[in-house]
Amino acid sequence: TYVVGEACIKCKYMDCVEVCPVDCFYEGENMLVIHPDECIDCGVCEPECPAEAIKPDTEADAAEKWGELNREYATLWPNITRKKDAPADADAWKDVENKFAEHFS
Numbered sequence: 009t010y011v012v013g014e015a016c017i018k019c020k021y022m023d024c025v026e027v028c029p030v031d032c033f034y035e036g037e038n039m040l041v042i043h044p045d046e047c048i049d050c051g052v053c054e055p056e057c058p059a060e061a062i063k064p065d066t067e068a069d070a071a072e073k074w075g076e077l078n079r080e081y082a083t084l085w086p087n088i089t090r091k092k093d094a095p096a097d098a099d100a101w102k103d104v105e106n107k108f109a110e111h112f113s
């Protein structure tokens with residue numbers, strides 16, 4: 009499966025939802041997650057994300073921390089299938105590190 013990671017937080021460009029063939033993205037206030045049981049591993053979302061937030065769970069970091077988080081929140085947050093306007097300050101958050109502690113949701 010593919011996993012959304014920290015880089016999505018406060019960027020939330022939503023280009024990913026436009027290309028996903030199975031609509032398996034779920035929306036929190038500041039980021040999206042992928043439902044791991046619905047993702048068919050096609051990989052088309054990965055290059056679409058301007059923040060490079062999407063990774064295959066074969067990468068250790070994506071799997072360990074973000075795999076569990078994607079699974080948990082995909083069952084709590086609403087499904088999103090259409091791109092909306094990204095946050096006005098999305099570009100300013102693109103290269104910020106350690107966004108999780110203060111801005112995750």
Ligand code: SF4
Pocket residue numbers: 010027028029030031032033042046047048049050051052053054
């Ligand atoms: Fe959707 Fe494919 Fe990305 Fe999985 S890898 S979230 S199925 S676009």
Ligand code: F3S
Pocket residue numbers: 012015016017019020021022023024025039040056057058059060061062
């Ligand atoms: Fe997030 Fe990238 Fe999608 S910033 S909302 S994973 S396009």
